[in-house]
Amino acid sequence: AQRRYEAVDPDNRLVAAELEARWNAALTQLRACEQRVSEREPSSASVPDREALLRLAGDLRTAWDASGADAALKQRLVRTLIEEVVVDIDDARRELVLIIHWRGGQHSEVRARKPATGEHRKRASADADAMIRAMAGEQSDAAMAVRLNQAGHRTGHGLAWTHRRVAAYRRTARIPAYASGRQDSGWLTMRDAAAALGVPNQAIRKLIQCGLLPAKQVMPDAPWQIRAEDLRATHVLEAVHKRRRSPRGASKPRRRVKRSTTPRRGDAQ
Incomplete structure (x- = not known):
């Protein structure tokens, strides 16, 4: 802006005035930038010496957990300390080798469990x-949802x-469905x-209570599960x-109602 102003013809007053205004605006912007730089520059007392930096390098956890260490600073620390990370897969142990x-x-070698197909943090x-796998095949998805909520699972x-x-979870985990x-x-x-x-149903419940028919429950008050072979x-x-031969097990005969043969008052008329 200064060179343009000095190179203009003095007789061209309009152009000289416009270039002078631009030069003043540039000087104002320069002073504002210099002020922002001076405000952000730390004082000489806050700059640690070499020994303090070396001690901090030996205790990376302190620098990492510092209150002023944001995500950007941690990324800079990682880029400063690590050259590269090579990732391999151990199929035999289903682990990621870093x-x-x-x-x-x-x-350094770090091992982490390899996520299964479709597995994520949420x-x-x-x-x-385990509860879904135990109930699947014997209970419907609606019944399993009720039991899961009763147990406090989310x-x-x-x-x-x-x-x-429940149906979506079964499909993802490849758990068979229940068929009545x-x-x-x-x-x-x-x-x-x-x-x-x-x-x-009461007869089956009585056989279970007497211990004659083995059965299991996934949780208290859950439906009973009985093996077909039992x-x-x-x-x-x-x-x-x-039970069928006993009087209680047999069906009761229907009671016959004797109808009166005496004509009612309305029938006589």
Whole structure:
């Protein structure tokens, strides 16, 4: 701006005035930049000496956890200390092997578990996964959602379980679904067992309470799970046959109502 102003013809007053205004604006901007630089420059007393820097280099944790160490500063520390990181996969142990090459010439090896397919940080807990696997095949998605919520489990995003979320989790984890009336899985509900033996649900419950029919529950108040092969046990069939022959097990005859033959007052008219 100064060179342009000095090179202009003095007789051209309009151009000289415009160039002088631009020169003054440039000088104002320069003084503002110099002031900002002087405000950001640390004082000589705050600059650590060589010994302090060397001590800090030996205690990287202190510099990393310092209150003034933001993400940008930590990235600068990593770039300053690390030359490169080589990542390899150990398929036998399902681990990620990280070889860290430090700028000083040293090398470090760090191992981390390799995430499974579809696994991410926002995933259900191990207890919820085990509970779903234990109930899958014997209970519907809606029933599993009720049991999961009763046990206090939440999804990976912290939401309550629904039949749609249970179904989505099963598909991702490749867990088989429940099909009512199927016996190929080997497990039956109380209703399926009652239908297979031709008795009411109360009879199956009584056999379980008496210890004649083995059954299990994933959690208290959860539906009973019964093996299909246990229904064919001799003592179970004998108990069911005995119940059918007993007066309580047999169906009660219908009570016949005797109709009166006396004509009513309205019938006579």
